[in-house]
Amino acid sequence: MKKFNYMDVEPESLEEGKGVKRRWLITREIGAENFFMRLYEVEPGGFTPLHSHPWEHEVFILEGEGVAVGGSEECKLREGDVLFIPGGEPHQLRNESDKVLKFLCLIPAVD
Amino acid sequence: MKKFNYMDVEPESLEEGKGVKRRWLITREIGAENFFMRLYEVEPGGFTPLHSHPWEHEVFILEGEGVAVGGSEECKLREGDVLFIPGGEPHQLRNESDKVLKFLCLIPAVD
Numbered sequence: 001m002k003k004f005n006y007m008d009v010e011p012e013s014l015e016e017g018k019g020v021k022r023r024w025l026i027t028r029e030i031g032a033e034n035f036f037m038r039l040y041e042v043e044p045g046g047f048t049p050l051h052s053h054p055w056e057h058e059v060f061i062l063e064g065e066g067v068a069v070g071g072s073e074e075c076k077l078r079e080g081d082v083l084f085i086p087g088g089e090p091h092q093l094r095n096e097s098d099k100v101l102k103f104l105c106l107i108p109a110v111d
Numbered sequence: 112m113k114k115f116n117y118m119d120v121e122p123e124s125l126e127e128g129k130g131v132k133r134r135w136l137i138t139r140e141i142g143a144e145n146f147f148m149r150l151y152e153v154e155p156g157g158f159t160p161l162h163s164h165p166w167e168h169e170v171f172i173l174e175g176e177g178v179a180v181g182g183s184e185e186c187k188l189r190e191g192d193v194l195f196i197p198g199g200e201p202h203q204l205r206n207e208s209d210k211v212l213k214f215l216c217l218i219p220a221v222d
């Protein structure tokens with residue numbers, strides 16, 4: 001068993017998008033072979049890049065409010081919301097509130 | 112993209128352990144092929160069964176406090192803690208506090 005707090009993991013700033021920090025929590029180095037856990041923090045007015053890739057996202061909103069874009073859809077986000085974004089669908093998460101938007105985003109092992 | 116709140120998913124009571132409810136959030140029915148997301152709520156004094164299985168757990172503590180058992184180790188849990196429990200390791204989560212312990216627990220697609 002490995003245990004740590006997400007705050008113990010150094011965040012990296014994303015070059016794409018705006019005002020986004022990412023912490024890689026559970027990775028291959030930790031022992032994960034099937035899927036990886038990351039925590040994102042998006043500052044007010046920030047957004048992740050609008051992009052797509054072959055793998056899916058599983059997202060859980062921890063704090064804050066925002067908007068998710070997936071394909072031609074848009075929906076509001078709040079704490080406790082769950083998103084499944086299938087592989088190949090263009091997507092983006094935006095923080096249009098005045099507080100940090102914090103969420104987990106998990107992906108299959110793709111490296 | 113599929114979006115819903117975790118509260119929209121009906122919880123099931125676990126027969127094993129004590130005082131544990133589980134909501135299956137992201138499943139094969141939602142479109143997930145690689146890994147599944149579940150949310151657990153453990154009432155004060157409750158615990159998950161002490162068991163083991165070949166697949167790993169990736170856990171994120173959302174609310175509350177507790178104790179995790181993994182192999183011969185025990186550690187305290189608080190909000191924001193991350194656990195990686197490798198496949199084959201006997202494990203249990205216990206709530207020794209007076210508030211609900213809430214966590215996400217993800218597993219690879221094993222069905």
